[in-house]
Amino acid sequence: MDVRTYIERHRETFVAELKEWLAIPSVSSDPEHGGDVHASAEWLARHLEDVGFATVEIWQTGGLPAVFAEWPAADPDAPTVLVYGHHDVQPVDPVEEWETDPFVPVEQGERLTGRGSSDDKGQVLFHTLGVRACMAASERQRPPVTLKLLVEGEEEAGSPNLTGLLEERRDRLACDVVVVSDTTMWDADTPSMCVGLRGMTDCQIDVYGPEVDLHSGTFGGAVPNPARALAGVLAGMHDSDGRVAIPGFYDDVVEVSADERELLARLPFDEAEWLRTARSTAAAGEAGYGTLERVWVRPTAEINGMWSGHTGAGPRTIVPSSAHAKVSFRLVPDQEPARVQRRVRDYVESALPEGVRATVGFSGPGVRACSSDITSPAVRAAREAMSRAFDTEVLFTREGGSGPEAALAGILEAPLVFVAVGLDDDRIHAPNEKVEVPLLLKGAESVAYLWEDLAARSRAASMSNRLW
Amino acid sequence: MDVRTYIERHRETFVAELKEWLAIPSVSSDPEHGGDVHASAEWLARHLEDVGFATVEIWQTGGLPAVFAEWPAADPDAPTVLVYGHHDVQPVDPVEEWETDPFVPVEQGERLTGRGSSDDKGQVLFHTLGVRACMAASERQRPPVTLKLLVEGEEEAGSPNLTGLLEERRDRLACDVVVVSDTTMWDADTPSMCVGLRGMTDCQIDVYGPEVDLHSGTFGGAVPNPARALAGVLAGMHDSDGRVAIPGFYDDVVEVSADERELLARLPFDEAEWLRTARSTAAAGEAGYGTLERVWVRPTAEINGMWSGHTGAGPRTIVPSSAHAKVSFRLVPDQEPARVQRRVRDYVESALPEGVRATVGFSGPGVRACSSDITSPAVRAAREAMSRAFDTEVLFTREGGSGPEAALAGILEAPLVFVAVGLDDDRIHAPNEKVEVPLLLKGAESVAYLWEDLAARSRAASMSNRLW
Ligand SMILES: [Zn+2]
Ligand SMILES: [Zn+2]
Numbered sequence: 057m058d059v060r061t062y063i064e065r066h067r068e069t070f071v072a073e074l075k076e077w078l079a080i081p082s083v084s085s086d087p088e089h090g091g092d093v094h095a096s097a098e099w100l101a102r103h104l105e106d107v108g109f110a111t112v113e114i115w116q117t118g119g120l121p122a123v124f125a126e127w128p129a130a131d132p133d134a135p136t137v138l139v140y141g142h143h144d145v146q147p148v149d150p151v152e153e154w155e156t157d158p159f160v161p162v163e164q165g166e167r168l169t170g171r172g173s174s175d176d177k178g179q180v181l182f183h184t185l186g187v188r189a190c191m192a193a194s195e196r197q198r199p200p201v202t203l204k205l206l207v208e209g210e211e212e213a214g215s216p217n218l219t220g221l222l223e224e225r226r227d228r229l230a231c232d233v234v235v236v237s238d239t240t241m242w243d244a245d246t247p248s249m250c251v252g253l254r255g256m257t258d259c260q261i262d263v264y265g266p267e268v269d270l271h272s273g274t275f276g277g278a279v280p281n282p283a284r285a286l287a288g289v290l291a292g293m294h295d296s297d298g299r300v301a302i303p304g305f306y307d308d309v310v311e312v313s314a315d316e317r318e319l320l321a322r323l324p325f326d327e328a329e330w331l332r333t334a335r336s337t338a339a340a341g342e343a344g345y346g347t348l349e350r351v352w353v354r355p356t357a358e359i360n361g362m363w364s365g366h367t368g369a370g371p372r373t374i375v376p377s378s379a380h381a382k383v384s385f386r387l388v389p390d391q392e393p394a395r396v397q398r399r400v401r402d403y404v405e406s407a408l409p410e411g412v413r414a415t416v417g418f419s420g421p422g423v424r425a426c427s428s429d430i431t432s433p434a435v436r437a438a439r440e441a442m443s444r445a446f447d448t449e450v451l452f453t454r455e456g457g458s459g460p461e462a463a464l465a466g467i468l469e470a471p472l473v474f475v476a477v478g479l480d481d482d483r484i485h486a487p488n489e490k491v492e493v494p495l496l497l498k499g500a501e502s503v504a505y506l507w508e509d510l511a512a513r514s515r516a517a518s519m520s521n522r523l524w
Numbered sequence: 525m526d527v528r529t530y531i532e533r534h535r536e537t538f539v540a541e542l543k544e545w546l547a548i549p550s551v552s553s554d555p556e557h558g559g560d561v562h563a564s565a566e567w568l569a570r571h572l573e574d575v576g577f578a579t580v581e582i583w584q585t586g587g588l589p590a591v592f593a594e595w596p597a598a599d600p601d602a603p604t605v606l607v608y609g610h611h612d613v614q615p616v617d618p619v620e621e622w623e624t625d626p627f628v629p630v631e632q633g634e635r636l637t638g639r640g641s642s643d644d645k646g647q648v649l650f651h652t653l654g655v656r657a658c659m660a661a662s663e664r665q666r667p668p669v670t671l672k673l674l675v676e677g678e679e680e681a682g683s684p685n686l687t688g689l690l691e692e693r694r695d696r697l698a699c700d701v702v703v704v705s706d707t708t709m710w711d712a713d714t715p716s717m718c719v720g721l722r723g724m725t726d727c728q729i730d731v732y733g734p735e736v737d738l739h740s741g742t743f744g745g746a747v748p749n750p751a752r753a754l755a756g757v758l759a760g761m762h763d764s765d766g767r768v769a770i771p772g773f774y775d776d777v778v779e780v781s782a783d784e785r786e787l788l789a790r791l792p793f794d795e796a797e798w799l800r801t802a803r804s805t806a807a808a809g810e811a812g813y814g815t816l817e818r819v820w821v822r823p824t825a826e827i828n829g830m831w832s833g834h835t836g837a838g839p840r841t842i843v844p845s846s847a848h849a850k851v852s853f854r855l856v857p858d859q860e861p862a863r864v865q866r867r868v869r870d871y872v873e874s875a876l877p878e879g880v881r882a883t884v885g886f887s888g889p890g891v892r893a894c895s896s897d898i899t900s901p902a903v904r905a906a907r908e909a910m911s912r913a914f915d916t917e918v919l920f921t922r923e924g925g926s927g928p929e930a931a932l933a934g935i936l937e938a939p940l941v942f943v944a945v946g947l948d949d950d951r952i953h954a955p956n957e958k959v960e961v962p963l964l965l966k967g968a969e970s971v972a973y974l975w976e977d978l979a980a981r982s983r984a985a986s987m988s989n990r991l992w
Contacts, residue, residue: 254741258839267803273722273925276854277824278815280808283849284762284827290752291759335735338879340748347746356745359752360842361833366850371726371887373852374828381751382834384841386744411806419839457741 059504060445062189063497070185070500071163071493073103077143077177078161078170084120084144084213093209096143097121100180100207107184109205115225117217120144120209124228127187129202135514136202137507138231140464141180141238142211145172146485153487166493173491175484179237179476180207182496186503193504200511204231211238215460222467233434233471233510234464237499239455240478242323244492247446248453249439250474251316251430252352255387256458257396257422258360261289261404263379263414269365272373279375280411283364286379289407289414293357293383297343300357300385302403308390312353316430319452320348352454356386386456393422426462427454428472433513438473441505445498475502527972528913530657531965538653538968539631539961541571545611545645546629546638552588552612552681561677564611565589568648568675575652577673583693585685588612588677592696595655597670603982604670605975606699608932609648609706610679613640614953621955635958642959643952647705647944648675650964654971661972668979672699676928679706683928690935701902701939701978702932705967707923708946710791712960715914716921717907718942719784719898720820723855724926725864725890726828729757729872731847731882737833740841747843748879751832754847757875757882761825761851765811768825768853770871776858780821784898787920788816820922824854854924861890894930895922896940901981906941909973913966943970 057065082096083089097114100123104112109125123143148158148171156162161170168178187199194200206229208218222229239250265282266275295301312320325348331339341350350356360383365376385396401416408414428435430452442450465472477495478484525533550564551557565582568591572580577593591611616626616639624630629638636646655667662668674697676686690697707718733750734743763769780788793816799807809818818824828851833844853864869884876882896903898920910918933940945963946952 256741256841258841265804270802270804271925272824272826272828272852273724273819273854273923275802275804275819276826276852276924277822278807278809278818279802279804280806281827283830284758287755287758287827287830290755294752334738334743334747336733336738336743336747336879338748339746340877340879341746350746351741351743354745356740358740358744358841358843359749359755359832360740360840361835361844362751362755362847363831363835364827364829366829367831367848371850371852372828373724373726373826375826376829379830380835382839384740384744384839386741409808411804411808455741456744457739 057192059189059193059501062192063185063500066185067493067497070181071168074168074173074178074181075161077181078172079159081159081171082144082209083147084210086147090120093120093144097123097209100143103184104205107188115221117210117221119217122206122208122221125205127199127203129200129511130196130198131511133514133518134201134511135232136204136230137233137235137510138204138206138229138468138470139183139235139237140206140461142176142208143180144209144212145177146175146212148487150487155488167490168493169488169490171489173489174478174482175489176211176238178491178496179478179499182499183237183503186500187507189500190504190507194508199507201507203507204229211460218460219463219467222463226467229468231468231470233473234468235503236461236464236472236474237476238459239474239476240480240482241476242451242453244479244495246324246451247442247448248451249435249442250455250476251435251452252427252454253425253459253461254352254355254456255391255393255423255425255462256384257387257393257418258382258384259400259416259418261286261381261383261414261416263289263412264377265412266375266377269377270375272375275375280409281375282412283376283379285409285412286362286364286381289404290359290362290381292407298341299343300355302357302399304399305355305396308392308395309355310389316452317349320352323348323451323453351456353388355388355391358384358386360384386458388425389427391425393424397422423458423460424462424466426465426472428474432471434471434473437509437513438475438506441509442475442502444505445501475499475506525660527657527661527969530660531653531968534653535961535965538649539636542636542641542646542649543629545649546640547627549627549639550612550677551615552678554615558588561588561612565591565677568611571652572673575656583689585678585689587681587685590674590676590689593673595667595671597668597979598664598666599979601982601986602669602979603700604672604698605701605703605978606672606674606697606936606938607651607703607705608674608929610644610676611648612677612680613645614643614680616955618955623956634961636961637956637958639957641957642946642950643957644679644706646959646964647946647967650967651705651971654968655975657968658972658975662976667975669975671975672697679928686928687931687935690931694935697936699936699938701941702936703971704929704932704940704942705944706927707942707944708948708950709944710919710921712947712963714792714919715910715916716919717903717910718923718944719903719920720895720922721893721927721929722820722823722924723859723861723891723893723930724852725855725861725886726850726852727868727884727886729754729849729851729882729884731757731880732845733880734843734845737845738843740843744843748877749843750880751844751847753877753880754830754832754849757872758827758830758849760875766809767811768823770825770867772867773823773864776860776863777823778857784920785817788820791816791919791921819924821856823856823859826852826854828852854926856893857895859893861892865890891926891928892930892934894933894940896942900939902939902941902978905977905981906943906974909977910943910970912973913969943967943974
């Protein structure tokens with residue numbers, strides 16, 4: 057029985073299993089659901105044992121548990137793949153906007169609605185269908201690659217313990233490639249692979265002038281106004297070309313290759329439609345780049361909030377004593393968050409007038425950007441596997457947001473490959489999250505082909521004495 | 525009996541009368557005290573009748589009542605003086621910071637504590653002592669000038685009905701000079717006359733970008749950020765010399781005369797002490813002007829408040845959909861508030877990037893600046909009268925704040941002269957407001973001399989056929 061037939065015949069079982077798992081409200085950011093996150097880990101562990109994984113462990117962390125599983129290949133020289141995903145889900149507020157109970161999954165036609173159906177339980181679960189299909193097609197009892205799974209329970213809470221877990225369990229997690237199944241495709245008709253996520257670091261800038269609010273009649277015009285100083289700092293963060301004007305900000309930025317820019321340009325991007333989604337009347341950004349490049353491959357500085365002085369009704373003629381802003385920076389390879397933080401501090405310091413001081417507080421160490429090398433064998437193999445599953449060419453995308461994936465690549469020293477079938481309209485993080493079941497099946501099919509292909513490439517490479 | 529002796533002998537009666545009036549809590553901005561403002565008007569009307577004013581009327585307005593009184597000179601060719609003051613007072617919050625009951629006036633040594641003692645009941649009342657002293661010294665039954673009093677009851681509530689009252693009663697209020705007793709002197713040892721107040725107009729700027737807050741990962745860097753647009757608008761309001769960079773802002777500004785600048789420079793101004801009061805580590809403002817000039821004779825643009833997007837704890841990586849600021853402009857002669865408002869609107873419009881729109885809402889028509897011509901006979905006469913009362917030279921000051929005085933000068937078409945004896949440390953508008961009784965007596969003495977002098981100058985001028 058070939059991979060596709062196996063998968064189609066097991067669709068009902070697959071959906072039934074997924075519905076069982078989706079019924080567990082594993083909301084990681086809500087302490088009241090802590091028990092549910094544990095239950096979710098236990099459900100997954102039992103399922104992985106049923107599927108046949110040789111080793112299944114629940115890894116406790118300082119917070120909520122991750123599930124680790126391993127299924128060694130028969131061939132000791134076969135490559136090792138680590139699949140990363142998460143079994144926790146977003147909160148469901150505002151719950152009154154859900155048309156069905158978020159934790160009573162409902163199948164309507166090809167669509168399965170429920171919290172976590174797309175992000176990320178559905179995409180974790182296609183891996184167990186995929187490995188079974190792979191083995192059934194080859195009539196083997198073990199997968200062609202050594203398959204490891206790391207499914208964490210705190211991704212939607214910012215993965216606070218992931219780095220520690222990776223450091224601590226580095227040996228158990230050792231692998232040749234990391235496959236991440238937690239992103240989206242361009243759309244249902246345009247299968248694509250994500251090849252990068254932006255990093256991020258964010259800060260609060262607090263500017264202080266006179267120690268008390270002053271009457272603007274008595275003092276206005278003769279003392280420094282911290283709101284004006286902050287406006288200067290914020291306005292000076294970009295030049296007239298929309299580039300970030302913080303000195304050194306672009307120093308470590310790696311320009312995206314001409315090949316990748318060309319592939320991005322082939323995506324059927326409709327700017328008018330994008331602007332309707334953004335509910336904006338104009339696109340705006342760094343000169344020399346298109347909208348998709350601006351959100352995917354270019355770093356940014358964005359004011360997220362600001363406040364100072366009188367913000368209530370009516371006038372109040374004061375010189376405020378302080379002014380504040382929240383600013384976040386999206387990063388691209390190879391910007392180091394710590395280095396960007398130093399540059400931001402230096403810039404703010406240099407931009408302040410006399411009589412005004414500022415503190416710049418970053419909310420944490422920040423997250424590095426990550427990307428896949430589109431010329432690497434792993435990315436080529438994944439792209440071919442997806443093309444075969446979808447029966448069409450697969451393009452490349454990126455994501456403008458940020459995730460914990462850079463830590464996986466950095467600590468495990470393995471390349472990242474994103475194989476995922478979520479859609480932008482799956483309403484992840486929003487009411488009425490859904491997934492398209494046929495796409496989950498295509499995900500399973502893709503990884504079934506991918507494991508075989510990676511094993512074959514590895515054998516060929518070893519014959520030619522080159523590590524692939 | 526000379527003026528000074530008369531006043532010293534009547535000190536006790538004067539203080540007793542003032543205490544009676546101060547006991548009436550005529551807080552105009554608090555509707556619960558509306559009855560008290562009426563009672564205060566009635567107290568003053570009765571007092572003015574007792575003093576001997578020929579006409580005493582309580583003028584109802586759309587809001588709280590003003591008191592008008594008139595005492596014609598014997599000589600029909602004598603000049604007419606209109607004294608302006610107010611009988612309403614500021615609220616007393618925070619009342620727990622008062623050391624004594626704000627409406628139980630307490631005399632300790634030369635100091636009288638109570639709400640309104642300095643602002644403005646004490647300064648209104650020295651006029652009735654002054655006119656009695658003037659007449660007693662000359663042994664006449666009527667004052668040497670036709671004396672009119674307009675004591676409004678809504679000054680601390682922004683004088684919302686003053687302009688209407690002035691327009692409506694223009695004939696009854698007709699005068700040759702307006703004497704305002706509602707300002708301060710440099711300090712107790714440095715008697716001075718205020719010769720100008722700045723005007724004001726203020727607005728809220730609302731900047732709108734995308735119609736909803738957007739995720740900065742998905743959209744950041746590719747849509748206009750209204751907070752950044754607002755920062756640009758605000759930062760661009762000043763140039764690097766600290767001048768307001770709104771095109772045309774200075775068009776109608778009359779430079780203060782070299783003579784007045786020289787006199788201002790003679791004030792014993794201690795910048796270090798001023799900075800301690802401001803609790804600021806540096807002075808800052810328009811290049812080419814000193815601190816006192818910056819707050820008194822130069823116009824300003826000051827950010828009073830601003831807000832946008834996420835202002836709570838922690839990060840929230842959004843592109844906010846709107847950003848807001850409150851900005852006030854202090855004006856000097858001859859800036860027209862309406863014209864400045866147009867310039868501000870034009871500037872904001874011109875400073876916005878594509879995809880962002882703004883509304884600029886002014887809180888009202890604004891207030892013009894006012895000033896006295898220091899070379900005019902009226903100012904000279906007042907300065908000489910105060911010098912005689914204080915036995916020392918009198919310097920000139922200005923005030924950086926704004927009041928309704930410009931309306932008096934504009935509608936009544938008469939020059940303004942400020943004769944006042946309040947001090948900056950009288951704590952007006954704050955807990956424990958007090959007044960120095962000896963200074964109130966000097967105020968009475970000053971106006972007693974002034975009325976005689978104005979009458980004498982008028983007679984001399986009419987003899988030489990020149991209007992003074
Ligand atoms: Zn996810
Ligand atoms: Zn006052």
